[in-house]
Amino acid sequence: xxxxxxxxxxxxxxxxxxxxxxxxxxxxxxxxxxxxxxxxxxxxxxxxxxxxxxxxxxxxxxxxxxxxxxxxxxxxxxxxxxxxxxxxxxxxxxxxxxxxxxxxxxxxxxxxxxxxxxxxxxxxxxxxxxxxxxxxxxxxxxxxxxxxxxxxxxxxxxxxxxxxxxxxxxxxxxxxxxxxxxxxxxxxxxxxxxxxxxxxxxxxxxxxxxxxxxxxxxxxxxxxxxxxxxxxxxxxxxxxxxxxxxxxxxxxxxxxxxxxxxxxxxxxxxxxxxxxxxxxxxxxxxxxxxxxxxxxxxxxxxxxxxxxxxxxxxxxxxxxxxxxxxxxxxxxxxxxxxxxxxxxxxxxxxxxxxxxxxxxxxxxxxxxxxxxxxxxxxxxxxxxxxxxxxxxxxxxxxxxxxxxxxxxxxxxxxxxxxxxxxxxxxxxxxxxxxxxxxxxxxxxxxxxxxxxxxxxxxxxxxxxxxxxxxxxxxxxxxxxxxxxxxxxxxxxxxxxxxxxxxxxxxxxxxxxxxxxxxxxxxxxxxxxxxxxxxxxxxxxxxxxxxxxxxxxxxxxxxxxxxxxxxxxxxxxxxxxxxxxxxxxxxxxxxxxxxxxxxxxxxxxxxxxxxxxxxxxxxxxxxxxxxxxxxxxxxxxxxxxxxxxxxxxxxxxxxxxxxxxxxxxxxxxxxxxxxxxxxxxxxxxxxxxxxxxxxxxxxxxxxxxxxxxxxxxxxxxxxxxxxxxxxxxxxxxxxxxxxxxxxxxxxxxxxxxxxxxxxxxxxxxxxxxxxxxxxxxxxxxxxxxxxxxxxxxxxxxxxxxxxxxxxxxxxxxxxxxxxxxxxxxxx
Ligand SMILES: *[C@@H]1O[C@H](CO)[C@@H](O)[C@H](O)[C@H]1NC(C)=O
Ligand SMILES: *[C@@H]1O[C@H](CO)[C@@H](O)[C@H](O)[C@H]1NC(C)=O
Ligand SMILES: *[C@@H]1O[C@H](CO)[C@@H](O)[C@H](O)[C@H]1NC(C)=O
Ligand SMILES: *[C@@H]1O[C@H](CO)[C@@H](O)[C@H](O)[C@H]1NC(C)=O
Ligand SMILES: *[C@@H]1O[C@H](CO)[C@@H](O)[C@H](O)[C@H]1NC(C)=O
Numbered sequence: 001x002x003x004x005x006x007x008x009x010x011x012x013x014x015x016x017x018x019x020x021x022x023x024x025x026x027x028x029x030x031x032x033x034x035x036x037x038x039x040x041x042x043x044x045x046x047x048x049x050x051x052x053x054x055x056x057x058x059x060x061x062x063x064x065x066x067x068x069x070x071x072x073x074x075x076x077x078x079x080x081x082x083x084x085x086x087x088x089x090x091x092x093x094x095x096x097x098x099x100x101x102x103x104x105x106x107x108x109x110x111x112x113x114x115x116x117x118x119x120x121x122x123x124x125x126x127x128x129x130x131x132x133x134x135x136x137x138x139x140x141x142x143x144x145x146x147x148x149x150x151x152x153x154x155x156x157x158x159x160x161x162x163x164x165x166x167x168x169x170x171x172x173x174x175x176x177x178x179x180x181x182x183x184x185x186x187x188x189x190x191x192x193x194x195x196x197x198x199x200x201x202x203x204x205x206x207x208x209x210x211x212x213x214x215x216x217x218x219x220x221x222x223x224x225x226x227x228x229x230x231x232x233x234x235x236x237x238x239x240x241x242x243x244x245x246x247x248x249x250x251x252x253x254x255x256x257x258x259x260x261x262x263x264x265x266x267x268x269x270x271x272x273x274x275x276x277x278x279x280x281x282x283x284x285x286x287x288x289x290x291x292x293x294x295x296x297x298x299x300x301x302x303x304x305x306x307x308x309x310x311x312x313x314x315x316x317x318x319x320x321x322x323x324x325x326x327x328x329x330x331x332x333x334x335x336x337x338x339x340x341x342x343x344x345x346x347x348x349x350x351x352x353x354x355x356x357x358x359x360x361x362x363x364x365x366x367x368x369x370x371x372x373x374x375x376x377x378x379x380x381x382x383x384x385x386x387x388x389x390x391x392x393x394x395x396x397x398x399x400x401x402x403x404x405x406x407x408x409x410x411x412x413x414x415x416x417x418x419x420x421x422x423x424x425x426x427x428x429x430x431x432x433x434x435x436x437x438x439x440x441x442x443x444x445x446x447x448x449x450x451x452x453x454x455x456x457x458x459x460x461x462x463x464x465x466x467x468x469x470x471x472x473x474x475x476x477x478x479x480x481x482x483x484x485x486x487x488x489x490x491x492x493x494x495x496x497x498x499x500x501x502x503x504x505x506x507x508x509x510x511x512x513x514x515x516x517x518x519x520x521x522x523x524x525x526x527x528x529x530x531x532x533x534x535x536x537x538x539x540x541x542x543x544x545x546x547x548x549x550x551x552x553x554x555x556x557x558x559x560x561x562x563x564x565x566x567x568x569x570x571x572x573x574x575x576x577x578x579x580x581x582x583x584x585x586x587x588x589x590x591x592x593x594x595x596x597x598x599x600x601x602x603x604x605x606x607x608x609x610x611x612x613x614x615x616x617x618x619x620x621x622x623x624x625x626x627x628x629x630x631x632x633x634x635x636x637x638x639x640x641x642x643x644x645x646x647x648x649x650x651x652x653x654x655x656x657x658x659x660x661x662x663x664x665x666x667x668x669x670x671x672x673x674x675x676x677x678x679x680x681x682x683x684x685x686x687x688x689x690x691x692x693x694x695x696x697x698x699x700x701x702x703x704x705x706x707x708x709x710x711x712x713x714x715x716x717x718x719x720x721x722x723x724x725x726x727x728x729x730x731x732x733x734x735x736x737x738x739x740x741x742x743x744x745x746x747x748x749x750x751x752x753x754x755x756x757x758x759x760x761x762x763x764x765x766x767x768x769x770x771x772x773x774x775x776x777x778x779x780x781x782x783x784x785x786x787x788x789x790x791x792x793x794x795x796x797x798x799x800x801x802x803x804x805x806x807x808x809x810x811x812x813x814x815x816x817x818x819x820x821x822x823x824x825x826x
Pocket of ligand 3: 479482
């Protein structure tokens with residue numbers, strides 16, 4: 001492919017590098033740039049050996065600990081994403097403290113002697129909620145709202161980016177290498193080639209960066225080789241680099257795709273995401289990637305082209321999706337949230353341990369360390385001691401409070417009145433659960449009735465009639481309806497009314513998306529909720545954001561204890577529903593444990609030893625320790641059965657565990673604080689060689705089994721065998737295979753230009769618009785990046801969303817409204 005030399009390059013050189021050219025003036029100090037297909041730091045060749053670590057996935061008291069471990073593995077650079085949604089939770093309100101203290105992270109990196117590859121997004125993907133975009137993008141009260149087209153030239157979107165980057169870059173400017181800091185270069189967009197090829201959009205992002213950050217800093221783009229020509233700009237405005245995993249590509253073809261985009265002499269080979277492991281969704285077996293291929297290909301890359309190639313391990317240390325930050329993928333109809341652990345099967349484990357404790361396989365850390373030490377000839381510092389991880393024993397969590405009882409405490413002042421239900425984001429809610437309540441005349445349920453939510457709930461709905469569990473609907477199941485039984489209706493309400501409650505739990509927002517159509521909003525997604533075909537109007541809505549449950553649920557003074565015990569009594573009194581106990585209903589469970597100061601074990605950084613909260617026997621929910629949200633647990637699916645509890649969260653003396661169990665409590669109402677992770681839950685059993693049926697049944701029981709039938713009505717231990725059987729029906733295996741297949745196709749198709757051309761002629765796609773065809777929009781013009789977008793069903797971009805009121809695109813909701821700016825803070 002002939003290579004175009006950007007005329008700007010010449011200008012840039014003439015102007016001493018001050019114009020839009022990508023390279024800084026080489027030789028001047030300090031500088032970072034490119035010459036003769038080599039990266040030069042202050043005029044000297046440098047091979048970047050980088051590792052991705054996300055400060056937002058590591059407890060801030062452990063940042064130094066993790067950096068020290070990474071340094072000892074031999075990296076010289078850290079790749080840093082910045083999640084917009086963590087830093088700007090509400091429009092114009094910024095957070096820069098605790099786990100969001102980006103400047104402290106940069107200071108620590110600099111102190112460690114490491115350099116930085118900065119990846120400000122604004123879209124970061126990263127298996128992170130909404131791919132890093134703020135949830136308030138989905139609110140019509142914010143300029144643009146759902147009509148805004150992210151990752152495009154839409155001026156509304158670019159206005160938001162401009163405003164955000166002005167703030168972000170004002171903090172980061174002093175960390176540029178040219179200003180004596182560690183940042184070597186800055187990434188523009190993120191695998192944008194999967195989504196589009198609008199060079200003007202990329203140029204606008206470049207302009208914003210040049211305006212707010214630096215006119216000189218080297219800018220780069222990252223894409224898989226097959227879509228690099230779409231996601232970057234040919235020539236010198238952007239240094240095009242590629243990403244791929246071990247064994248995915250022949251490096252010569254990958255780096256040739258890179259060179260085809262860069263100006264001559266300006267293409268040092270660079271793999272900016274070299275995958276050490278992989279992500280895992282709930283319901284899949286834990287990622288367990290081949291160490292052998294990783295080692296082999298790492299060596300190949302290190303030695304590539306006379307050691308002029310650079311790489312970044314994605315991840316060197318993955319960390320944890322604490323709180324509600326885990327994202328999700330959507331594969332056709334299937335919604336696939338990520339597990340809470342972001343261990344990633346990376347060389348440094350979630351807990352900062354070496355090798356892959358809990359996962360197995362060869363020890364990636366020491367082998368990579370040896371490779372790097374031999375290759376660079378550097379003598380590396382000794383790895384810090386392994387982290388201290390201890391069992392703190394069994395903890396009873398027998399104090400309980402049904403969620404329905406806690407609603408007034410979690411959302412005071414009564415529900416928001418609404419004629420029809422709307423998505424969570426329209427109420428300014430960020431995450432958690434949302435309760436939609438309406439009242440029906442008693443006669444509406446004289447006979448069984450069909451409730452239809454009008455669309456899949458996002459993501460998990462529990463329905464109650466007069467406080468009794470009527471059923472559940474899961475986003476990933478095709479049904480949006482269920483039968484309300486007449487016998488559930490007690491007609492106890494005012495004027496014989498029946499109370500209908502729909503409680504919707506949000507899980508992570510989709511993190512891979514293009515344009516508006518793919519993004520994810522939460523709660524009831526249709527305003528057309530019907531009973532026997534008749535639309536239900538007149539709702540009360542309770543956004544339950546759950547930012548501070550320990551206080552809200554349990555610290556209500558004298559009434560608190562009474563409330564808890566009354567609620568607990570009620571739970572036991574309420575008759576069984578469908579043969580199951582009412583403990584199935586969502587409820588908080590609370591317990592305490594003591595850490596004895598005299599005997600407590602401490603980790604290398606001086607904090608109390610880490611531990612794992614083992615949730616065997618529980619079903620699905622959210623867990624907190626001392627008010628710190630550890631993330632989602634879902635042992636009914638697995639594979640993750642334990643949640644990582646960083647030591648700094650613990651304290652000497654009394655500690656508190658709170659669970660919000662949304663399905664079914666473990667029958668002994670206890671948890672175990674264990675010294676090892678368990679990634680071997682039900683989903684992993686689908687693997688060949690998994691445990692026997694009898695063993696599975698035993699594994700489903702709580703680890704610390706209480707006396708059977710102690711409370712009178714238990715007849716089964718924890719999750720029953722039926723569930724284990726259901727898992728075997730391979731629903732989840734199908735999920736896993738679908739995702740694996742999808743990734744295979746994705747990368748096969750992007751592997752080379754010729755293969756891509758072949759797929760472009762895919763007959764099934766040509767003009768048919770067939771939804772089954774994953775590869776096109778019905779245009780016949782297959783593009784790899786459109787795949788997810790297309791399989792969503794809403795394939796064509798929304799043409800007339802804004803200002804006309806005439807848009808038929810469901811994502812615009814026909815409002816055509818360009819609402820004025822309204823801050824959404826709660
Ligand atoms: C690699 O480096 C050596 C020594 O600097 C040089 O002789 C050789 O030509 C280089 N090879 C390539 C392919 O650049
Ligand atoms: C991962 O693979 C290794 C073999 O490479 C095996 O020993 C280990 O048990 C596997 N772990 C899991 C969780 O599947
Ligand atoms: C629920 O919807 C499915 C198809 O979407 C339909 O076959 C079924 O009859 C409906 N059930 C009820 C109770 O309306
Ligand atoms: C609402 O849903 C009902 C039943 O599913 C359907 O018959 C009706 O057409 C829908 N109304 C609107 C406005 O979508
Ligand atoms: C695709 O459709 C166009 C127009 O209908 C047709 O001319 C062309 O031959 C088709 N291509 C293939 C590969 O079927």
